[in-house]
Amino acid sequence: MQIVRADEMGMCFGVRDALAVLDRIEAPASVTIHGELVHNGDVLAALDRRGFHQTPERARTVPATPAVLITAHGISDRERRRLRAADKQLIDTTCPLVRRAHEAAQALQAEGRRVVVIGRRDHVEVRGLVEDLRDPIVVGEAGEVTSWPEARLGVISQTTTQVGRAEAIVAAIRAANPHADVRVVDTICSPTKARVAAVDALLARVDALVVVGGRDSNNTNQLVARGRAAGVATVHVGAAAELDAGWFVGRRVVGLTAGTSTPDATIDAVHARLRAIAATAAAARPAVAGPPGAAPAPRAPQRTP
Template sequence: MEIHKFNIHLASHFGMCFGVRDAIKSTRKTFDDEKVTVLGQLVHNPIVDEELKDNGVQQAELHEPVNRVKGTVVITAHGASNKDKEAWKSKDRKIIDTTCPLVYKAHQALEGLVDSGYFPVVIGKKEHVEVRGLIGDFPQALVVENENDISNIPNVKKIGIVSQTTQRIDRVELIVNRIRSSKRKSDVKFIDTVCAPTKNRQLSARNLSEICDLVIVVGGANSNNTIQLVNTIKEFGVHTIHIQRSSDLDPDWFEGFHEVGLTAGTSTLKETVMEVHGELEKISHGHHFNELEKLVC
């Protein structure tokens, strides 16, 4: 292995949040059940997917015919609409609901806005499972993925806004301000539902960007919060590489870099991050391990 000399800086907040951790823990407890099916991807993490598959856990789609699935059924950390949850209830199935409490709060916030007469708007990725769950009970709801979607919001008296929990808060606030500017005659109410773990990891990523010339971000390829971390760091002009596991690392990447940052999305196991850190130590002659190295949600 070619050796490069660089310092390693670990983000102060990184990796798995409590919602993902608890979802995995609850699903692991079902491994002895006769038949277990997860409705979708439990968390956006290929390593967790492999563990579930190795333990006989099957995967089905949330909206496929419910009579095809028996036994233990797991609702993912991303949540689901009340309508979908009711559809899966049956004497033939044991339901394990691992919806993240902070996702559930977003559901409650949106429901409260609708009950108060606000037209529902969700800022987030239109095809993301969390967003589909949020709007599932409100067919009138509009998803705003970017500023171009704002023009689709109808001219109504009251507009209520929540966000996908893993969105970047700066982007969310920008869109909310644009909505307020374009809907001056409307009562626009925004409830901040971006979760604290996401905010903490975003802030830590920005801090890394100030001291590093290369940052490695660990997380699933389809993990929204991981992708948002990558985008945040890139906006600071820092070279950024997104990997899923330690075996993805290539020593040639580090030629000419001196300060290497390491962070991870909220679906990433802490042991995966530590494996990546171990490989970085092997690639580098020396390293500096950030003082703030504890996993904090």
């Protein structure tokens, strides 16, 4: 069994930068992480051990600690004002690409457009985006699009939206609202696009795909959907221990990719476990006798570190 890693995968710069800020904080007990920093249980448990307070879902109550860390997903300006009014010191790790989506939404609204946000309405990033808008619309699927009375509409996307899904929703908006002037700003982030392009290239070469990432990670789930839509057997795991060797029986080439909140160590552990599964399968394969005088059958590949 051969294992091929995607050219682009795993943690994006936005999450890495947020974690780097956390690394430099000297008094974790005085800080509440406002919402889930990454959709990864191991990382959250490590932050817990360091003494950070965490609100799993961004709570409506003001945290008790003197400092509040805003995650890479960002928050609304309304929320920021609420925290400042409570005299909280804000440590802001909002990703610049999420900030760009906020600015695009505000600019569209300033043009007199009703803003449509393509994304998951229960996702923390989308909640932050819509809280600053007047009567926003959130659309998760093309089937949810309807005709709206406004003559001017502005469309943005959650940064981790799959490009194809966004395009289908935009087409549906234009079709259902022929009376409206529709302006679309592409706010899907470049790391998300790069990871999707890399998994597409991988899917052409593999007969199975392993996707590593949290169950709540939007872009991880999209990589899984991408694999399944391409007709490639796809398994989603959060950690190496979840890999079942039986699932790989008969697989020849297995692709490996990961969502933007997956730490390098988790990916490497999954890769090592895949190599171990491949080595065990190769060792168990019966040797094929060659014709008289032929070279001996190749040895099973050795497990590499």
